[in-house]
Amino acid sequence: VSQADQAQVIPLLEECLTLSEEVGFKEGIAAYDCVSGQLAFGRGDLITARSLAEKSVELYREIGHRHGTAKSLAVLGKVVATGGDYAAASTYYEQSLAISAELGEKWVAAVYLVELGEVVAALRQLAWAAQLWGASEAVRDALGIPIFLVERADYERAVSAARAHLGERAFATAWAHGRSLTPEQALAARGQKPAPTSTKIVTSPTTYPAGLTAREVEVLRLLASGMTDIQIATKLILSPRTVHAHISSIYSKLGITSRSAATRYAIEHNLA
Structure with missing residues (x-):
């Protein structure tokens, strides 16, 4: 959201918060915190963004709103990853993905798999990152959902760097294995060694x-x-x-x- 757009959005959010507080609508308050956290992140205000995202997670959990909890956890993961705390970011994304997978929200899981992959790649868990990206691509291909344009440059840089460090063959094997996994399986694949590439796998994206x-x-x-x-x-x-x-x-x-x-x-x- 641009600064000009924020100038229009923020008053509407404030009105939403006021009305939600007046009637005790906790879901509205949690949504306000989540969206406002994203706006603060867009402005580069990581401290405010983290505080708002944490409040959103806490409130969504309090009212048992699973989708909102998953969303706000992912926002929190992105914020802390940008601040360099990749270990914490990985934890938040994994929690978010576990919820999305339980809810059967495949397109949401596909987005978060990409972002978790970028985080674990920064932690040098490169084979797992490739598996996460492969699993995400399989879901996106099935649903016809490309990588969001605003996210594509960061994604492609992370993929290229991981491929260079891991090596083309190992990266291709891990990616191809990831494409055969469900989001839940990909999430559980940390530390697992991918099986050697079979002769049937000839259309890996890395080829x-x-x-x-x-x-x-x-x-x-x-x-x-x-x-x-x-x-x-x-x-x-x-x-x-x-x-x-x-x-x-x-x-x-x-x-x-x-x-x-x-x-x-x-x-x-x-x-x-």
Whole structure:
């Protein structure tokens, strides 16, 4: 949220807080703390952000609001990770993911798996990070949800660094293993050594050029065949917006700006 947007949002939040306090609506107060914590984080005020996130976690837990607890724990994890306390951040994210998995909120778990992966990578638990990212990608591919644009740069830097430190082969094995895990299994995979890559695993995302994911390669192939965004969406049972997001990601990764360039790249790299 930009500073200009915050100028409009904050008064509305304050009104929400006032009304919630007047009627004793604790869920509204907890939501205020969570969102206000995110806004403080966006301003770079980590002390305020942490305080508000902690209050939100405590209040959501008090009223037994599981989804809110998971959300505020993830916000708290992001805040403390930015402050450099990766061990605490890992704990918060793991607690958040455990709740999301229990609630069956797969798309939420996919987002938090990415963020936990970045945290444990900072703790040099690189194989586990790769498994978490692989598990997240499997869920996102199934649901047609790309990495949020605002999160993509940090994610790609973390993945590249982990791959470089762990080694291409070990990283690919861990990632491929992660893709076979449910979010719950990936969360429990800390310290587990991935099984050797079998001959059946030939489409690991790390085998594709330029960091393209399996879903992006699928979209690229259809694009190169001449399909429009709408036709691709229909073919893959995705929304046009999701297809557009995938294509934007493909263009960014390949450093291109046109469908013709994408088609040429697909042909040159045997992806068409």
